[in-house]
Amino acid sequence: AKGLTYATEDGIYFDTAQFPAYGQMARLDREGLDEGSRVEFKDKRNKTDFALWKFSPADQQRQMEWESPWGKGFPGWHIECSAMIFAELGTQIDIHTGGTDHIPVHHTNEIAQSEGCTGHPFVNYWLHGEFLVLDQNQRMGKSVGNFLTLQTLVDEGYLPLAYRYLALNSHYRSFLTFTPESMKGAQTGYLRLKKAVQAAQQEGSVRAQEQADVYQARILDALLDDLNAPKALGIVWEMLGDETLGGGDKVKVLAVYDTILGLKFFDFSDLERKIEVPAEVLALAQERWQARANKDWASSDRLRDAITALGFRVKDGKDSYTLESLDD
Secondary structure, X not given: OOOOEEEOOOEEEEOHHHOOOOOOOOOXXXXXXXXXXXXXXXXXXXXXXXXXXXEOOOOOOOOOOEOOOOOOEEEOXXXXXXXXXXXXXXXXXXXXXXXXXXXXXXXXXXXXXXXXXXXXXXXXXXXXXXXXXXXXOOEOOXXXXXXXXXXXXXXXXXXXXXXXXXXXXXXXXXXXXXXXXXXXXXXXXXXXXXXXXXXXHHHOOOOOHHHHHHHHHHHHHHHHOOOOHHHHHHHHHHHHOOXXXXXXXXXXXXXXXXXXXXXXXXXXXXXXXXXXXXXXXXXXXXXXXXXXXXXOHHHHHHHHHHHHHOOEEEEEOOOOEEEEEOOO
């Protein structure tokens, strides 16, 4: 009815020339665009026009197709998202997220079809995340066979929230580089953070409430600055190390941001997990303990270094010793 669509032999298309704001978010140069490689039809009016409804091929039956006023077919790729948002959230939403690869086509077309339909703004804030990349600066994806799942990390002994900690240490609009070393470092950092929180909770005193309020405001300011989670976490670490604050002061602030950052600050079960110590390390530790009993300090130091090289540290007590992973 508004003149924004037209029919072709293939389906119903959106006429982007009739929507003056088309491509503004993506800063598209419509005149310089090549015909899309996804689909080409000689009766498309403009290079950027896209299908709202596709007709089913006459000589075959699709697995998913429906009757419509324009003929049997199925929705275009972009229209599905607007339809779901309209049905579940309304015709205008506050925040829409997605990957940066969705800016030039998918989200641009969502805006056009949604605002073309309603006549009012579709989304108030768009938050586009950059890619997760591997150490070779290669994008991770199923299509290239280098896709890792969270379960893969769990199977390798990593905590799911350690990955969340890794992600929060990179701004969402920056590339997040994944390497075994970065994942190991994130797990170490996450466990150290939990230990610092645990120590604050156990200490418990309240002695600098005003200063704690300043930290709370600074963390909020960082998050309000385009969701600057890395800066917010940096302030959390700064606060935990501030000896002028009592543990109770710190816990009060952390309780507020635990609901936002989702790192489960006060769940200390991860710190109680048992470490599997290789037999080689156990043997070296026992040999070192005997060397200490014999006051053979040179051998004791040599064996300690060998244990460290294998990823463990020895903590001596009065009557025995314990082994800890260097990752913790």
